[in-house]
Amino acid sequence: MNPERIIGIDIDGVITDETHINDNIWHDALCNYLGYEIERVKDSYYFDEAYDLSLEIINDFLEKNIATIYANARLAVGARETINYLYDKGFEIHLITAREPEFKELTREWLDNNGLLYTSLYHEEDKAPLAVKKRISLFLEDNAYNTEAMVSKGIPVLLFDKFHNRHIRENKDIIRVSDWTEARKHIQKFYSL
């Protein structure tokens, strides 16, 4: 029997393009904020570690820049085509992001402006319990913690390859993908499309 056509998708790092480590919207904004070109010193998910800056500086930077960064994020190549293709095939598409709820309107607008079709949008940091509740059968994620939490609840994950999730090992429930072309192939196979 094929899995139910209910898919969960993260936004930042999955639907948005953050491919280039030293040439992305977060990095550019940080350099602008600091007033000089800074190098990443560590492959960490956390900016303070990644750039060896104090949490105070990072928090001030985020407070002043995060809304603009979200509003101007670029769509990952192939994301819209695949998501809308699934929507047209009758999939329930639940976008689950860890962004703060105050950015819900901004996020909705960004999704609309980029022509993405979806069923619902949730702002939720602890994603796995919600994924279970929505009966999600496959999740697209780049965050290591959420990936392990999903798998522990029996939900397989397509893990978008990022420097900060390289310590996660692939297994039958975790498949690492480098882009939406690869993701689409796995989705088609998983749901027998």
Ligand SMILES: [Mg+2]
């Ligand atoms: Mg993410």
